[in-house]
Amino acid sequence: MAKSDIVIIGSGLGGLEVALTMAKAGRHVIVLERQHQPGGCMQSYRRGRLSLDTGLHYVGGLEDDGQLQDAFLSLGLMELPWMRMDGSCFEEIHIGGRVFRWPQGIREFINAMKEYFPHEHKGLDMYGDLLASTDELWMQRTNAWDYLTSIISDSLLIQVLSAPAMCKMELTKETLPLFTFVHGTTPFIQSSWRLAGDGNMLVNRLVEQIRDLGGEVLTDKEVVLLQEGNSGITSAVCADGSIYEAGLFVSDAHPSVTCSLVGESALMKRIFRRRMSTQPNTSGIFTLHLQLRSGSLTYFNHNKVVLAGDNCWNAAVAGDLAVNGIMISARVPSKGEHVVNVDILTPMHWEVVADYAGSKLFHRPKAYRETKSEVARRCLALAETAIPGIGDMVVKSWTSTPLTYCDYNHTPEGSAFGFRKDYASPMMTIVSPRTQIPNLMMTGQSLMLHGLHGVTMTAAYTCQEINKYIISE
Amino acid sequence: MTREEIIEKVSNTLSEEFEVEQELITPEAVIYDTLQLDSLSLVDLVAVVQYTFKVKIPVADLPSVKTFNDLYDYIESHQ
Numbered sequence: 001m002a003k004s005d006i007v008i009i010g011s012g013l014g015g016l017e018v019a020l021t022m023a024k025a026g027r028h029v030i031v032l033e034r035q036h037q038p039g040g041c042m043q044s045y046r047r048g049r050l051s052l053d054t055g056l057h058y059v060g061g062l063e064d065d066g067q068l069q070d071a072f073l074s075l076g077l078m079e080l081p082w083m084r085m086d087g088s089c090f091e092e093i094h095i096g097g098r099v100f101r102w103p104q105g106i107r108e109f110i111n112a113m114k115e116y117f118p119h120e121h122k123g124l125d126m127y128g129d130l131l132a133s134t135d136e137l138w139m140q141r142t143n144a145w146d147y148l149t150s151i152i153s154d155s156l157l158i159q160v161l162s163a164p165a166m167c168k169m170e171l172t173k174e175t176l177p178l179f180t181f182v183h184g185t186t187p188f189i190q191s192s193w194r195l196a197g198d199g200n201m202l203v204n205r206l207v208e209q210i211r212d213l214g215g216e217v218l219t220d221k222e223v224v225l226l227q228e229g230n231s232g233i234t235s236a237v238c239a240d241g242s243i244y245e246a247g248l249f250v251s252d253a254h255p256s257v258t259c260s261l262v263g264e265s266a267l268m269k270r271i272f273r274r275r276m277s278t279q280p281n282t283s284g285i286f287t288l289h290l291q292l293r294s295g296s297l298t299y300f301n302h303n304k305v306v307l308a309g310d311n312c313w314n315a316a317v318a319g320d321l322a323v324n325g326i327m328i329s330a331r332v333p334s335k336g337e338h339v340v341n342v343d344i345l346t347p348m349h350w351e352v353v354a355d356y357a358g359s360k361l362f363h364r365p366k367a368y369r370e371t372k373s374e375v376a377r378r379c380l381a382l383a384e385t386a387i388p389g390i391g392d393m394v395v396k397s398w399t400s401t402p403l404t405y406c407d408y409n410h411t412p413e414g415s416a417f418g419f420r421k422d423y424a425s426p427m428m429t430i431v432s433p434r435t436q437i438p439n440l441m442m443t444g445q446s447l448m449l450h451g452l453h454g455v456t457m458t459a460a461y462t463c464q465e466i467n468k469y470i471i472s473e
Numbered sequence: 474m475t476r477e478e479i480i481e482k483v484s485n486t487l488s489e490e491f492e493v494e495q496e497l498i499t500p501e502a503v504i505y506d507t508l509q510l511d512s513l514s515l516v517d518l519v520a521v522v523q524y525t526f527k528v529k530i531p532v533a534d535l536p537s538v539k540t541f542n543d544l545y546d547y548i549e550s551h552q
Contacts, residue, residue, distance in 0.1 A: 270492065271490035271517040271520060274490070274520075275516070425529065427519060428520060434513055436513065436514060
């Protein structure tokens with residue numbers, strides 16, 4: 001039986017960030033990861049000579065005084081080879097044969113939009129103010145779609161302002177809080193960066209530092225039970241029979257999974273479990289990874305966002321294979337000026353793949369493979385409008401779906417961004433790191449904010465709650 | 474739903490979900506004390522009411538719901 005100060009269940013970005021922060025504070029931490037490889041959504045996987053990413057494509061806010069820079073400095077992540085994306089165009093948006101380019105910098109961005117939409121000066125000034133707003137409470141209680149349509153009348157401009165968010169959040173007209181929209185937009189406009197490498201680079205940097213500080217990150221350790229004593233959790237029991245005792249436990253798993261790990265409990269009420277297991281989840285993401293013929297495509301230092309029609313909101317539809325929009329991202333070449341790996345992402349509803357849940361990895365039914373092929377074909381057809389001839393450049397391709405997320409990351413319904421936030425019910429959908437069990441905390445994308453930035457902010461908040469608990473004890 | 478039905482359903486549901494004796498849920502009893510609510514589990518009360526009665530209690534209205542009688546009134550007037 002192993003003992004430590006803090007046991008962390010799950011080695012996603014949030015789990016590793018909490019582990020490192022607490023290790024730096026002098027605590028002995030053990031991270032237990034059910035998979036063979038740490039990293040959760042940040043992990044990369046190898047196919048042939050390529051290392052492919054599902055969760056990491058670009059980040060925002062790493063400039064001096066940027067929203068993420070301080071956190072990344074303290075986590076040792078600024079040492080990684082971040083490459084700033086093109087200042088004059090980091091998002092290239094294709095809608096109905098027209099192309100709109102987003103420059104970095106809020107003022108530059110608003111001015112560029114005014115050039116495209118000179119009749120929307122007033123609305124764009126209000127949008128600029130919104131991007132710089134810090135009124136979190138108001139934004140959490142305001143519907144994003146309603147607000148955008150109240151300040152801007154040109155429907156095309158609304159799509160131009162929203163399109164890059166399509167693969168960074170679930171653009172749901174009925175529920176999306178303005179806060180989630182702004183949080184997933186502003187840091188990227190301030191500055192956008194790609195990692196010259198894969199997501200594993202980021203994961204490995206965190207793991208190395210945890211180990212250097214005496215902590216442990218153990219893989220193939222699936223926690224199956226959190227055992228409760230008189231006043232809290234006493235130990236985490238793994239599927240292989242190993243037991244880890246600690247004074248404090250932090251779960252980076254989805255909250256419904258966390259609740260399912262807690263056995264008979266005098267502390268965790270039924271309603272809490274019910275709330276965590278019935279809260280709606282956001283939709284997933286389908287990714288088409290392409291290996292291109294050597295020298296066939298010059299690297300582009302921006303994302304290309306292509307809409308099939310004129311609407312990117314409510315894009316993931318249950319049971320519908322339609323591809324309403326895509327984001328095309330290029331991996332920074334390790335040498336030369338040509339790109340080898342391009343990823344195409346599109347929102348995908350869980351219902352599209354739900355019938356195949358329960359099938360084993362590498363042994364999926366033929367119908368699932370056909371579904372993936374069809375969606376991939378549609379993605380590639382749409383990509384042709386932004387990169388003519390890309391189909392002929394493809395040497396090999398691989399795909400991942402919400403089912404992949406579900407299997408690898410244990411995310412219910414393969415949700416890409418965790419719990420769906422609802423402007424009408426912020427109290428219900430923004431979840432505290434604390435649980436009814438005093439020494440069981442949570443972290444990760446379902447709680448407050450999602451994405452690399454959001455998970456990092458949430459991890460910092462979880463650490464604050466941990467410190468409060470430690471002081472109170 | 475009649476007031477009697479609301480009272481019976483509140484009593485059954487809250488005792489089940491918050492794991493307290495049904496006898497403790499009386500009209501004059503203070504909800505926070507009876508259900509041992511803190512800032513964290515207050516959300517669970519809102520959730521139970523929303524799931525069971527399809528009635529949303531906004532944060533601003535919570536201070537006015539102190540006793541179970543207040544809760545019966547709130548559900549009755551918002552259903």
